[in-house]
Amino acid sequence: MDEFLLGEAAMIDRLERMANAIPGQVGRALYEEAQIELTEAKRRTPWDTGALRASGKVNKPEGSGRELSVKIEFGGPTAGYAIYVHEDLEAFHPYGQAKFLESTLLESAPYMAERIAKRLDFNR
Secondary structure, X not given: OHHHHHHHHHHHHHHHHXXXXXXXXXXXXXXXXXXXXXXXXXXHOOOXXXXXXXXXXXXXXXXXOOEEEOOEEOOOOOOOOHHHHHHOOOOOOOOOXXXXXXXXXXXXXXXXXXXXXXXXXXOO
């Protein structure tokens, strides 16, 4: 009986440690995958001066528990025109394409959960 209680206590301790580690691990996994998506989106980004491509970034994970997210964005003070370049399907781009971020994410969406899951290590 005592061995069972010790085993139960150890199991509860491990489950509590795992639960506390999960948000951080998931956040890191999301961030790492978002960096991969950003790299591909930058490859597709139209460029003339390079400012739009250089403006792409991934923000650190936000939220907690079951509500974690990362934001990939282009624009800001150096490329405030990002939304126009992204959305204008009629514009000609000698390099890159419209919907450079959206197309990247849509293509990756079916595989994203599996790739993120592979990054999680609950044995730490």
